[in-house]
Amino acid sequence: MAEGISEIVATLMMLVIVSSIGIGLYVYSMGYFTTTASALGEVSRLDVNTLRERFAVVDVIVSRSGGGTEVSAAVYNYGKTTVTLQMMFLNGTQLAVSDVERVPPGGLIWFNGSVPVTIPEGSLCYLRVVSALGNVHETVVVS
Amino acid sequence: MSMKQLWSPESKRKGVSTVIGAAIFLLIFTLAVSAVFVWTQSYANYVEAAREESAFVVEKNMEELMLMFLNSSGKLAVIARNPTPMTIIVTQVWSNHSVQTGEWVIPAKSRVTISTTLDYKGMILSKVVTSRGNVFSGTQTIGEGEGGGELSEEDIMEAGRWYVQWYNLSARQVFDTKLGNSYWQSLSITFSWGAAERSNIWTLHASWVQCHNARGCAWYKDVHKLVR
Numbered sequence: 001m002a003e004g005i006s007e008i009v010a011t012l013m014m015l016v017i018v019s020s021i022g023i024g025l026y027v028y029s030m031g032y033f034t035t036t037a038s039a040l041g042e043v044s045r046l047d048v049n050t051l052r053e054r055f056a057v058v059d060v061i062v063s064r065s066g067g068g069t070e071v072s073a074a075v076y077n078y079g080k081t082t083v084t085l086q087m088m089f090l091n092g093t094q095l096a097v098s099d100v101e102r103v104p105p106g107g108l109i110w111f112n113g114s115v116p117v118t119i120p121e122g123s124l125c126y127l128r129v130v131s132a133l134g135n136v137h138e139t140v141v142v143s
Numbered sequence: 144m145s146m147k148q149l150w151s152p153e154s155k156r157k158g159v160s161t162v163i164g165a166a167i168f169l170l171i172f173t174l175a176v177s178a179v180f181v182w183t184q185s186y187a188n189y190v191e192a193a194r195e196e197s198a199f200v201v202e203k204n205m206e207e208l209m210l211m212f213l214n215s216s217g218k219l220a221v222i223a224r225n226p227t228p229m230t231i232i233v234t235q236v237w238s239n240h241s242v243q244t245g246e247w248v249i250p251a252k253s254r255v256t257i258s259t260t261l262d263y264k265g266m267i268l269s270k271v272v273t274s275r276g277n278v279f280s281g282t283q284t285i286g287e288g289e290g291g292g293e294l295s296e297e298d299i300m301e302a303g304r305w306y307v308q309w310y311n312l313s314a315r316q317v318f319d320t321k322l323g324n325s326y327w328q329s330l331s332i333t334f335s336w337g338a339a340e341r342s343n344i345w346t347l348h349a350s351w352v353q354c355h356n357a358r359g360c361a362w363y364k365d366v367h368k369l370v371r
Contacts, residue, residue: 011159018160022167029171033178044185048192054199056276061240074242076235078276106274108235108244 050133054079055103057129062119062143069143070114071095073129077103084132088113090141091125100132119143203275206231208249210271210279214263221257221271225249233257235272239264246274 059074071090077083083103088095088111095113103109111129119125121143128138208231211222219238225231233247238261249255257271270280 014160015163018163022163026167026170029174033174037178037181040182041185044182044189047189051189051192051196054276056272056278058235058270058272058278059237059240059242076272076276078234078274106234108242 046133049081050135052079052081053083053131053133053135055083055085055129055131055135055137057127057137057139058108060127060139060141062125062141064118064121067118068114068116069119070112071127071141073111073113073127073139074108075101075103075111075129075137076108077105080105083135085109085111085129086132087130089126089128089130090115090119093117199275202229203277205229206273206275206277208233208271208273208277208279212263212265212269215258217263219259219261219263219269221259221269222254223247223249223257223271224254225251227251232274233271234274236261237268237270237272238262239268 055075055077057073058076061072063070063072069090071088073088075083075085082105085101085103086097088097090113093115095115097111097113101109101111123143125141125143126138127141128136130136205227206229207225207227209224209226213220213222219236221233221236223233228251230251231249233249234244236243236245236257236259238259241261243259243261247255247257263269270278272278
């Protein structure tokens, strides 16, 4: 009788141990694989969006006022995804932009920035517009 | 092993943990396979997007427009000839920071006149933008200054030999250093930066090149487009 009970207890204990280890392993694996797949999917989606983002600076207006220079760049989105414009650089110096601008597909907007330095009239500058996804368009401007 | 031994309760109990273990292994295996499937699908999407993008870049670089900007009763009119074998859609016409948007389709190997409501401000200040993101500017006669010397269409469209020189955009002046020559239909210029051309002045001034043919027609273009 005692032998029979210990055998049942041993079997039950084995079941409990195997089940708990298995369930723990399963839960951990589920979390790991779900996170990995989600992260890889997100990276891939970002890469695809970065590839598909297309924009160009088609016109630039440089104006001076109060010891500073204001730059307005006409940005044309010729892609199929919305472009979020985030930064602007003039000869490598970051301009203060008023707000992040979103350009819909086929849209044209003026992206404005300013720098507290007066740029001499007629000088050639490199204007660089950077999107939120890191794409860059650089153009030459006669101020 | 007898039938009695096979069907004994002891042998049935011993198999239970194996079944549970196998079931859990299958679940984990399914998860792993699903993750790999999701990843390969994402990678396939990325490769497809890269292929589409490279095809688009080829099309974009093939785009070419021969333009003439005219003063039509004070308003800007554009004669655009498309010498390429593909359709080009002009989406914007610019005149001195003013823009008119629309869709002007220029079929392959054909010419279209675009009438705008923009004030005519000279050829240098006018340009058009295409749906593929290219910006094309106009033509001008050498030596007659900005806005002067409008050419006949035959002069502009002539597919002759073109000479390429550095052009100082701010001074409206041609430098003596010649880059080389090419032909209208294959205006592709390659060059390397020499030691003397690495100074700031040359770097800035080298932003534009000027092309002109034997009849004095000139064409200005951004180097970035040409060397890309």
